Amino acid sequence: MNQMIKPQPYCKNCRLAPPTLSDDKVEELEAIIRPGHLLHKGDFVFRQGDPFHSVYLVRSGSIKTFTTNEQGLEKITGFYFATEIFGFSGMGEGSYPVSAQALESTLCSEIPFNQLEELSLQIPGLSHQIMLMMSRKIREDQQMKLLLSRLNSDSRIAAFLLNISAHFRERGFSATRFRLSMSRNEIGDYLGLAVETVSRSFTRLQKHGLVRVDGRETEIVDFTELCALAGGEVEL
Known part of the structure; x- marks a missing residue:
């Protein structure tokens, strides 16, 4: 990770903080979040197989996670935006099963998992919030599998x-106008479509x-009409 940025109060609005968290507990949570690192496009947060030790908070910008098979082929598994936490997938096996x-240009902060675990014993609702985040990711993965099995390319x-619109709306940005940080090729990889198919679908x-x-x-x-075309499958 690259350039270090002095941390600013942030976690009151991040997904890690329980909604009813008091200001003093927010400060305790902020205290374990390490200074943000400025990543440039293409920089890695961690690589597949690295030992698990931390989860990460996206302060601004966006992150993709992907797996790489023995033949070197990559498969994108998710996208993460401001206020979202990623890296929990490494907790079970002790190593990250994906690269991030x-x-x-992305500002990302490291949260040592052992400190997060200790703090969850002291802050009511924090362990529950962590479980909610993990269960949401499981649900998103299940919805993605269903989407890929049921919907055509346009859908x-x-x-x-x-x-993506919902992500921006939740963060107070425009839900109707936004810039996609991922390429057509990355969208296609994530959705199981050829890049040419993605381009044709956008055109249609x-x-x-x-x-x-x-x-x-x-x-x-x-x-x-866009929601109707998606068959109601809005959350990925």
Whole structure:
């Protein structure tokens, strides 16, 4: 990880903090979060097989996680945005089963897991919040498998865009206009589609007036029709 940035109070609004957490407990939680590191596009947070010791908080920017098989082929397993925590998948086996890499300039903070465990015994609701985050990830993985088995390419792209829209809305940004930090190839890899298929699907969605696309700049024009096309599968 690269350039270190002086930490600023942040965790009151991150997903790790229980909703009713008092200010003094927020300070205790903030105290174990290490200074943010500025990552450039392509920088790794950790690599598949590295020993598990920490989880990570995205303060700004975005991260992708992916696996690499014995032939060197990569498969994207998820995207993480500001306020989200990643790295819990390494807890069970003692090593990270995926690699985590910055999609753009990203500010990311390390949270040592042993300190987080100790603090969860002292802060009511923290261990429950951790379990909620992990269960949400399991649910997202299950929904993704269902999406890939049921939906055609246009529907997969629609569901993906609605999910990204929800991420931005939850963070107080525009839910209708946003920039995709991932490439068409990365979207295709995540959704199980060829990059050419992804491009054609975006073209069709734009032709039918559901979205407007200019490079990675994206605008959702018709939420209702886009949701109908996604078959109601909005959360990935």
